[in-house]
Amino acid sequence: xxxxxxxxxxxxxxxxxxxxxxxxxxxxxxxxxxxxxxxxxxxxxxxxxxxxxxxxxxxxxxxxxxxxxxxxxxxxxxxxxxxxxxxxxxxxxxxxxxxxxxxxxxxxxxxxxxxxxxxxxxxxxxxxxxxxxxxxxxxxxxxxxxxxxxxxxxxxxxxxxxxxxxxxxxxxxxxxxxxxxxxxxxxxxxxxxxxxxxxxxxxxxx
Numbered sequence: 498x499x500x501x502x503x504x505x506x507x508x509x510x511x512x513x514x515x516x517x518x519x520x521x522x523x524x525x526x527x528x529x530x531x532x533x534x535x536x537x538x539x540x541x542x543x544x545x546x547x548x549x550x551x552x553x554x555x556x557x558x559x560x561x562x563x564x565x566x567x568x569x570x571x572x573x574x575x576x577x578x579x580x581x582x583x584x585x586x587x588x589x590x591x592x593x594x595x596x597x598x599x600x601x602x603x604x605x606x607x608x609x610x611x612x613x614x615x616x617x618x619x620x621x622x623x624x625x626x627x628x629x630x631x632x633x634x635x636x637x638x639x640x641x642x643x644x645x646x647x648x649x650x651x652x653x654x655x656x657x658x659x660x661x662x663x664x665x666x667x668x669x670x671x672x673x674x675x676x677x678x679x680x681x682x683x684x685x686x687x688x689x690x691x692x693x694x695x696x697x698x699x700x701x702x703x
Contacts, residue, residue, distance in 0.1 A: 502595065505654075507572040524552040526643060526682045526696055527611055533678035534639045534698040538562070540606035543633060545596055546613030548573030553589050554580050565590040567599065597625040601633040608634055611643035612694075614666075615658040623669065630670075638701045640674065642666055646681060646693035663697040674699040 536542070538560040544552050547566035554577070556564050568574050571593045578586040592599075596613065608630060617623040630640065644661045645653070652658060661669075663679040678698040683691050 503569045503571075503593075507570050520549075520687055521684070522551065524550060524555050524611075526680065526694070527552050527609060527641065528555060530641045530643075530678060530680065530696050530698045531607070531609070531639075533680075534607075534641060534700070536607050536639055540639075541565075542607040542609060543567060543605045545608065545610040547577065547609075549576035550611065551577070551580060552609065552611075553577055554585070557581070557585055557588055562588070563605075564588070565592060565605070567592040567594055567596065569593070569595050596629055597622055599629050601629065603633075604635045604638070605633055606638055608638065608640040610641070612645075612653075614642055614669075615644040615661065616653075616656060618657050618659050627670070631673075634701055636701055636703065639677075639698060640670070640701070641696070641698045643682070643694050643696050646695040649693045649695075661695050663695060666695070666697045667699070670699060673701060673703045675702050 541563035542556065542561060543565040544550065545567050547553060548568040548570055553564055553566050566574055566577060566589060574591050574593065578591065614626060617626050634640065644666065645658055647660045647662060649660050650658065651660070663676055667674065667676050676697060677700050680696040682694040682696060684694050685691060
């Protein structure tokens with residue numbers, strides 16, 4: 498299953514930026530939510546499902562020194578690395594893994610996820626994802642999520658998705674996480690369609 502899903506996303510990235518509905522030229526909402534949660538360049542951060550996202554480049558430009566990008570698609574991360582110089586790309590860590598099976602070897606101060614968790618439509622997948630989140634973070638860690646809002650699309654890239662309010666996300670994370678910031682985004686796709694996103698930042702309290 499992991500191999501099939503990786504091949505699916507490799508193919509999606511190979512179609513180019515304009516073919517990917519989630520493409521954004523600048524990670525404005527991600528940076529806004531990180532700022533709202535009090536994240537600084539001194540914090541370690543993992544971008545889950547980072548793929549070809551420009552977030553790693555933006556964080557490195559801000560002076561972050563401990564950035565890790567994880568994605569099931571090695572092809573997607575190659576596109577992200579191509580946006581950087583060789584020296585810049587070497588300053589980040591790039592992990593190819595299925596988040597549902599990933600076993601972190603360390604903990605991070607910040608967990609960032611734009612448009613991965615909403616693909617966890619099966620309870621077993623959500624449980625595996627949350628186990629990875631718990632293992633990769635410690636007390637006082639921040640977790641930022643960007644997911645489709647309740648009025649967002651029901652499918653993305655041919656796959657079903659779940660849709661969330663900030664309260665829904667809080668319920669999924671459980672009482673060990675406290676909501677510290679929230680927002681809403683009307684994401685414009687390369688095809689000029691509007692996709693409503695829910696954004697929420699949480700702090701781990703136990």
